[in-house]
Amino acid sequence: MVIAWQEFQPIGAIATTPSAVRHLQPLCQAVGVHLWIPEALQADFPDLPVYSGSLKDHLAQIWPQYRSLLFGLATGAVVRLIAPLLKDKTTDPAILVLDEAGKFTISLCSGHRGGADRLAGLVSHMLGTTPVITGASAHLGLPGIDILGTPFGWMRGTGDWTGVSAAIAKGEPVRVIQEVGSTLWCDRLPDGHPFRFGFAESAQTEAEKARVWISFTQRQFSPESEVPKVQWHPRVLWVGVGCERGTPREVIEKAIGQVFRAYHLAEGAIAGIATLDLKADEVGLVELCGDRNFPLTTFQAHTLRQISVPNPSAVVDSEVGTPSVAEAAAMLAAGAEQLLVPKQIYRAQPEEVPVHAGKAVTVAIAQAEYEYTARLGQLYLVGTGPGNLDQMTAAAKSAIASADAIIGYSLYIDLISPLLRPGQIIEALPITQEKQRAQRAIELAQWGLTVAVISSGDCGIYGMAGLVLEALQAQGWDGKTPGVQVFPGISALQATASRVGAPLMHDFCAISLSDLLTPWEVIQRRLTAAAQADFITALYNPKSQTRTQQIAIAQSIFLQYRSPQTPVAIARSVYRQDEEIYLTTLEKMLETPIDMLTTVLIGNSNTRTLGEWMITPRGYHLGQDICQPED
Incomplete structure (x- = not known):
């Protein structure tokens, strides 16, 4: 199964007619879709799971079990069935509808956040249907503003997301102020896009109808503002932490929160926690990192003591063998030569913690040049066949459509252009730069992106597959990270x-x-x-x-x-x-x-x-x- 389908799993499907069942059945074996049918069809399809009673009751029962649901029903019937179950687009499953003739796959609900738009594309490539995407951003050739930073691991902040999305849909000018994070998202914007790139100190203009902030700063937006605003937070801040043994998780979290509020920083911009290796088993730190999905990076004392910090401590040096834990660890983890926030010491009140528990926490913050994506990168090595899309495998099409980035020779990228979607990173290099293509693909995958490297014909026959694998081997690849999947194609011969x-x-x-x-x-x-x-x-x-x-x-x-x-x-x-x-x-x-x-x-x-x-x-x-x- 193509890895791209995993983010939509588990996928459930419901079909109430024999033709709908036959249209959906290929997905069961290919990608593990769980297809439900009514008792009336059990004789014709004895190997499929059956529901009894009303479909409305059955759907309510299985609704929490699936991340995505595909219906072989009339759209109107699906709308009436799901209406009482919908709660919030951040948690609702992706909802798709396949028409009775098996010609169209419709993204009905949770198109952006739930991924229904992208899933409709994958289903269409697998079944040979036409995807129907009705979102305004897709029509304009733009990535949805509420999923803009998803490939890069950005955290969505506060703001009027509906208002900004509406302004984009109308084609109105939208000011984008990006202070940190990758700019790859804007390298392939279509002509006539509504974004206007500016600076924080720029005054709001009358023409500006919405604003997007991309930064590590936590801004407070007035609900009375006439211009809707939203904020994305790239994860660029490494938090160095030093603490007494046995400090509770709540105290560490409170210390970090207090520092971030004092300096108007967004906790969504935290890349991870860095500390001394002696703290690798500190229960409070381990719990915090596990609950908040923070990587915990540790350094040995002799490594930390080599870092020049603004506030060294002889006391700390005598206790753990380095004059700095929080400041040095933050700078090392971020690869920074200076701190964004020097160490701040937080002391919990006696009544806040149990007797004998640690009370003191030291926090320092450094900014990394590149954001932490929190994703395991993937390399898709794809053979596109002779160049006609009809000659490509469904798996190869799905790999290209789902990838964050596409890398290849410009001619080959032009040939597969109907498979590309808004928001993808497209990098075309000349035909003589195969090694550069391989290195660039590996670089992006090691960063955490899913990268499709395309070759005409079969990627393993005079294609890019061997070159990419050789380059990985030369770098000491462990065979697992980044992940690699090869998609064969029809060779020229x-x-x-x-x-x-x-x-x-x-x-x-x-x-x-x-x-x-x-x-x-x-x-x-x-x-x-x-x-x-x-x-x-x-x-x-x-x-x-x-x-x-x-x-x-x-x-x-x-x-x-x-x-x-x-x-x-x-x-x-x-x-x-x-x-x-x-x-x-x-x-x-x-x-x-x-x-x-x-x-x-x-x-x-x-x-x-x-x-x-x-x-x-x-x-x-x-x-x-x-x-x-x-x-």
């Missing part, structure tokens, strides 16, 4: 073969004529071996503007061992709009246009042509009963 018949019915091989990564002497030896062994041979990268002689040399090598009349297929841009297919012979193959977008198939000694078709016998004899096993 398969696509070419399908256009000319059945030329690959016997043993074959593929050889790239590009000597950028392989010495030409090695390529020549492989060509000779393939020709001598009578392999059907696919030639990749046969000719470029500067590399013109290799294809002629390849032809001369094969002419030493094959008949001049050996069938040859030459295919350019297979399954694309400018596709060109030629059937010729080994002797005349150079008379046909050949370039880097061309694949050449040279038949073996038994390959023949039949009209416009190229056929290589498998070795069977017509009328013979004994057959070899199929592959």
